[in-house]
Amino acid sequence: MKKDYEQILSSYNGGDLDLSGCTIKHLELGNIEGNLNLSKCVIDKLTMGWVSQELNLSGAEIKSFTNPIDADRVNMSGTKIKKLPEHIYTGSLTMEKSNVEKLNTDIRTNVFNISGTKIEQLPKNFHVNTLIMDSKVAKNLSLTTLNMCNELVIDGHRYFEQHETGYNFCSVNSEVQECACV
Numbered sequence: 001m002k003k004d005y006e007q008i009l010s011s012y013n014g015g016d017l018d019l020s021g022c023t024i025k026h027l028e029l030g031n032i033e034g035n036l037n038l039s040k041c042v043i044d045k046l047t048m049g050w051v052s053q054e055l056n057l058s059g060a061e062i063k064s065f066t067n068p069i070d071a072d073r074v075n076m077s078g079t080k081i082k083k084l085p086e087h088i089y090t091g092s093l094t095m096e097k098s099n100v101e102k103l104n105t106d107i108r109t110n111v112f113n114i115s116g117t118k119i120e121q122l123p124k125n126f127h128v129n130t131l132i133m134d135s136k137v138a139k140n141l142s143l144t145t146l147n148m149c150n151e152l153v154i155d156g157h158r159y160f161e162q163h164e165t166g167y168n169f170c171s172v173n174s175e176v177q178e179c180a181c182v
Contacts, residue, residue, distance in 0.1 A: 036071075121145070
């Protein structure tokens with residue numbers, strides 16, 4: 001049975017939002033105070049505000065984003081994305097086994113997992129504390145790019161660490177839980 005995303009959105013009163021498996025031409029959402037599940041969705045154009053907890057895009061196919069991604073955690077495992085948004089600000093970003101055509105995005109995250117993802121070049125504006133990948137991905141990346149990370153994990157082995165600091169790119173404050181990017 002196919003989900004009726006319009007009915008789900010019309011009855012949405014806040015909190016977690018699950019639109020998994022829906023096919024949507026243009027999805028326009030404001031801020032989500034909770035989790036947003038768009039796994040296995042097919043979306044032509046995605047416009048959204050911040051997500052206070054997890055943004056799940058696993059197995060989804062998204063052609064374009066109109067706004068930056070700002071969420072506590074982002075799961076893009078197995079996702080097919082034509083072009084990522086200009087900015088991604090998150091505590092943890094997983095793009096394991098994903099298909100991304102262009103990765104020229106400003107990425108700011110504590111943990112970035114790109115294991116099994118075909119990426120030949122990471123973005124120039126790249127702020128990552130821990131980069132997780134497999135050796136197949138690592139051999140395609142330049143040493144300069146790899147040195148931009150504080151910690152590098154290849155095939156489960158930790159190789160180097162420059163210093164211990166965690167970035168806080170998305171901070172949730174106040175009773176309203178507004179998310180402000182630094």
